Amino acid sequence: MTAEPLLTAAAPFSSAERAAVYRAIESRRDVRGQFTARPIDDATLLRLLSAAHHAPSVGLSQPWNFIVIRSDAVKQAAHAAFSRANDEARAMFPAERRALYSALKLEGLLTAPVSLCITCDHSRGGPVVLGRTHQPQMDEYSTVCAVQNLMLAARAEGIGTGWVSIFHPADVQTLLGLPAHVSVVAWLCLGYVDALYDQPELQAKGWAERLPLADLIFADHWGQRAD
Amino acid sequence: MTAEPLLTAAAPFSSAERAAVYRAIESRRDVRGQFTARPIDDATLLRLLSAAHHAPSVGLSQPWNFIVIRSDAVKQAAHAAFSRANDEARAMFPAERRALYSALKLEGLLTAPVSLCITCDHSRGGPVVLGRTHQPQMDEYSTVCAVQNLMLAARAEGIGTGWVSIFHPADVQTLLGLPAHVSVVAWLCLGYVDALYDQPELQAKGWAERLPLADLIFADHWGQRAD
Numbered sequence: 001m002t003a004e005p006l007l008t009a010a011a012p013f014s015s016a017e018r019a020a021v022y023r024a025i026e027s028r029r030d031v032r033g034q035f036t037a038r039p040i041d042d043a044t045l046l047r048l049l050s051a052a053h054h055a056p057s058v059g060l061s062q063p064w065n066f067i068v069i070r071s072d073a074v075k076q077a078a079h080a081a082f083s084r085a086n087d088e089a090r091a092m093f094p095a096e097r098r099a100l101y102s103a104l105k106l107e108g109l110l111t112a113p114v115s116l117c118i119t120c121d122h123s124r125g126g127p128v129v130l131g132r133t134h135q136p137q138m139d140e141y142s143t144v145c146a147v148q149n150l151m152l153a154a155r156a157e158g159i160g161t162g163w164v165s166i167f168h169p170a171d172v173q174t175l176l177g178l179p180a181h182v183s184v185v186a187w188l189c190l191g192y193v194d195a196l197y198d199q200p201e202l203q204a205k206g207w208a209e210r211l212p213l214a215d216l217i218f219a220d221h222w223g224q225r226a227d
Numbered sequence: 228m229t230a231e232p233l234l235t236a237a238a239p240f241s242s243a244e245r246a247a248v249y250r251a252i253e254s255r256r257d258v259r260g261q262f263t264a265r266p267i268d269d270a271t272l273l274r275l276l277s278a279a280h281h282a283p284s285v286g287l288s289q290p291w292n293f294i295v296i297r298s299d300a301v302k303q304a305a306h307a308a309f310s311r312a313n314d315e316a317r318a319m320f321p322a323e324r325r326a327l328y329s330a331l332k333l334e335g336l337l338t339a340p341v342s343l344c345i346t347c348d349h350s351r352g353g354p355v356v357l358g359r360t361h362q363p364q365m366d367e368y369s370t371v372c373a374v375q376n377l378m379l380a381a382r383a384e385g386i387g388t389g390w391v392s393i394f395h396p397a398d399v400q401t402l403l404g405l406p407a408h409v410s411v412v413a414w415l416c417l418g419y420v421d422a423l424y425d426q427p428e429l430q431a432k433g434w435a436e437r438l439p440l441a442d443l444i445f446a447d448h449w450g451q452r453a454d
Contacts, residue, residue, distance in 0.1 A: 006424050006426060006431045007261070007423065007424060007425075008423065008424075008425045009421065009422055010254070010385065010421065010422050010423040011385055012383065013247060013251070013383040013384075013385070016243065016244075016247070017243075017246075017247035017250070017383060018247075018383040018384065019244075020240060020244035020247035020248055021247055021379060021382075022383070023240070023244070024240070024248045025376050025379070025380060026278075026281050027237070028283070030283050034234070046440075047249075049440060050440060051249060051252045051253075053440045053443070054255075055375070056257050056375075056390065059429065059434075060434065060435035060437070061435070062437070062438045062443070065443050065444070065449075066443055066444045066445070067444075067447070067449065068445070068446055068447070068453070069446075070446070070447065071447040074447050085361050088360070089357075089360040089361065092355045106358070130316075130331075130435075131393060132392070133312070133319055133393065134315075134316065134392070134393055134395055135392045135396060137367070140368075141367075141412070141413075144368045144371035144372060144375070145371060145374070145375040145378075147368075148372040148376065149379075151372075152248060152252070152376075152379065153248060153249065153252060155248075156239065156244065156245040156248040156249070157239055157240075157245065158238055158239030158240070160237075165285060165358045165359070166358060166360065166361055169361070169362060176448055176449050177448050177450065178449050179449065186368075194236065194237065195234040195237055196234065196235065197233050197234060197235075198234075198235045199233060200287050202357070203287060204233045207286075207357065208286060208287035208288070208352070208357075209287075210287070210289070211289045213273075213280045216289070216293055217276060217292070217293045217294075217295060218292060218293070218294045218295070219294070219295055219296075219297070220294070220295070220297065220298040221294070221301075221403055222292075222403050222404040222406065222409070223404065
């Protein structure tokens with residue numbers, strides 16, 4: 001082993017390449033209502049999964065699995081689990097917000113041609129994983145990095161992604177037959193889109209507002225503003 | 228409010244743009260030893276933080292804060308916290324792996340010009356957050372999406388990022404004065420790089436191997452292979 005094996009030059013991207021990366025990041029939207037019926041072929045889907053698989057992972061443990069769901073029966077069962085949970089969710093909000101909550105479309109489970117469940121295997125990499133010794137949640141965080149990679153690659157492919165989180169995890173655990181050492185990190189709906197919101201849908205529909213970035217930045221210590 | 232306000236056309240990216248997105252994803256590396264001393268100016272750092280701020284967040288709650296650390300005293304205290312935890316971590320591995328563990332460089336806290344702590348405020352968005360009603364960890368997952376956005380934007384800028392996870396979270400909580408309702412999601416080292424590993428450093432140095440992607444993909448149900 002040499003001192004620094006396999007290092008290669010790494011320049012900044014060209015300005016056009018850099019702009020493409022920022023455009024994927026800035027124009028990605030969580031999609032619920034804009035999925036078209038156009039099928040996603042296996043080669044395209046594999047590019048997306050490979051993007052996910054290139055995420056950083058704690059100790060190179062790669063704790064993710066990808067369950068590609070094209071079965072109508074499974075999608076319908078997921079939709080039923082969503083609907084039950086969403087009825088519970090609606091009731092948790094103050095009365096004055098419930099009408100707007102009900103008017104929001106929060107999933108596209110039955111229209112997206114593909115659903116994708118991304119899981120985290122907590123046993124991957126063995127009982128002691130480098131970098132996870134003091135922060136056990138790092139395996140889930142690695143898996144979320146894979147999710148975000150996939151959503152950005154999908155944007156570049158013209159494919160919209162919608163993350164559905166309104167269900168009891170145990171319902172999905174049972175539906176997909178996940179072992180006890182594997183947990184659900186994300187259920188994504190995937191489908192080609194012809195249009196996207198030009199701002200987050202929850203902002204467009206008056207549910208929430210973007211926060212000013214400057215308010216979220218501190219210098220050296222919580223609460224301390226830069227000079 | 229119209230039925231579908233603010234939808235705009237969303238075509239796939241050009242092939243050159245798509246390639247740039249995939250290149251950022253595939254050539255990003257976790258950096259520990261390659262940081263140069265070149266400073267990161269405020270405008271560049273703000274582009275990276277804006278990329279993070281464009282991450283999806285549950286219920287548009289945007290639970291993240293960004294603590295930009297340029298203070299040598301804070302970096303040195305973080306390094307001391309790392310060193311204590313790393314001594315504990317090393318002892319958790321089987322004896323035959325400890326020599327290699329000790330030979331790995333696992334952080335660049337004292338050489339990277341900037342450290343960035345990205346936190347999750349569990350009170351952001353109020354007591355009930357849309358999409359978090361049944362999965363409370365969704366706020367942390369949103370924050371991890373912001374981390375991954377930032378790491379990809381940094382790659383495009385020629386800036387390397389290294390995620391340091393070997394410390395007791397309580398040490399960082401105290402060091403940065405985080406309130407109890409705010410938790411650490413990531414401590415990143417940031418600095419310009421001239422070279423990167425062409426494969427994950429832990430693979431290059433014989434600690435772990437990439438898994439074949441095909442082994443991680445199932446169809447419709449855990450354990451079920453596609454036809």
